[in-house]
Amino acid sequence: xxLNLNQEEIIQLYKTGMTQQExxxxxxxxxxxxxxxxxxxxxxxxxxxxxxxxxxSQEESAYIAGIVDGEGCLSFRKEKNESITPLLSVCNTNExxxxxxxxxxxxxxxxxRDNRREKPKWILEMRGMTKLVPLILCLEKYLIIKRxxxxxxxxxxxxxxxxxxxKKPLTSREIEIxxxxxxxxxxxxx
Numbered sequence: 001x002x003l004n005l006n007q008e009e010i011i012q013l014y015k016t017g018m019t020q021q022e023x024x025x026x027x028x029x030x031x032x033x034x035x036x037x038x039x040x041x042x043x044x045x046x047x048x049x050x051x052x053x054x055x056x057s058q059e060e061s062a063y064i065a066g067i068v069d070g071e072g073c074l075s076f077r078k079e080k081n082e083s084i085t086p087l088l089s090v091c092n093t094n095e096x097x098x099x100x101x102x103x104x105x106x107x108x109x110x111x112x113r114d115n116r117r118e119k120p121k122w123i124l125e126m127r128g129m130t131k132l133v134p135l136i137l138c139l140e141k142y143l144i145i146k147r148x149x150x151x152x153x154x155x156x157x158x159x160x161x162x163x164x165x166x167k168k169p170l171t172s173r174e175i176e177i178x179x180x181x182x183x184x185x186x187x188x189x190x
Contacts, residue, residue, distance in 0.1 A: 005027055005029070005037060007037065010023055010027070010034065010037060010038070011038075013026070014038060017051055017133075017134055019130055020034045020035050020038070051130075051133045051134050051137060051158075053134055053137035053138045054105075054134045054135055054137075056138045060104075061138045061139055061141075062142045064101070064104075064138075064139060065139040065142030065143045067092075068088065068090065068139060068143065069143055069146050070145075071090050071091060071092050072088060072089065072146060073087075073088070073089050073090075073091075074086075074087070074088050074146050074149040074150055074181065074185075075087050075149070075181060075182070075185055076153075076178050076182070084170065084178065085128060085129075086127070086129060086132050086153045086156060087125060087126070087127050087132075088125070088127075088132055089123060089124065089125045089126075090123070090124045091121055091122070091123045092121070092122060093119040093120065093121055093122070095120075098122040098123075098124055101124050102124055105131075105135070107124040107125060107126045108124065108125045108126075108127070110123055129156075129157035129160060129161055130157075130161070132157060133154055133158070136150045136154045140154070148180075148184055149181050149184050149185070152180055152181050152184075153177075153181065155177060156174055156177045156178070159171065159174055159177075160174065
């Protein structure tokens, strides 16, 4: 018995930035089913992908941009499988700020204490290209300190997602972006 999948709705959801797994969950099927369907009916899926900013008010965008500027870090992480993942993390000793962000977005969360004399810290992390770009689109005009990192990470994500194929080698521009972001994140002025 075949699945009754609305192909047009699947394409629209994918174009708006929904992941294949999220679409599969919505239609109660496997991610590989959605992937196969997209490959058949929409083979250049990444070429036409448009990222839609998150539904945030100007006040929320400015507030969150202030938190990211002051307490955040936009960077890259090398995963166990050797892939490079863009990352936004926010660390703070005020749990209310962290809870606000956690409730607003799909961020990983952990709390810890470096030593007993310090206040506890809470860290939120958002990883992945399809999650970060819509958030960056909302925040970039309000960011001051992290604006350059945000623009570079957005360029990196768009470059990676607009090239077809799995496990694509990094281009020279993508390597340059990673190096620039790491340089911008170094402590100290010189």
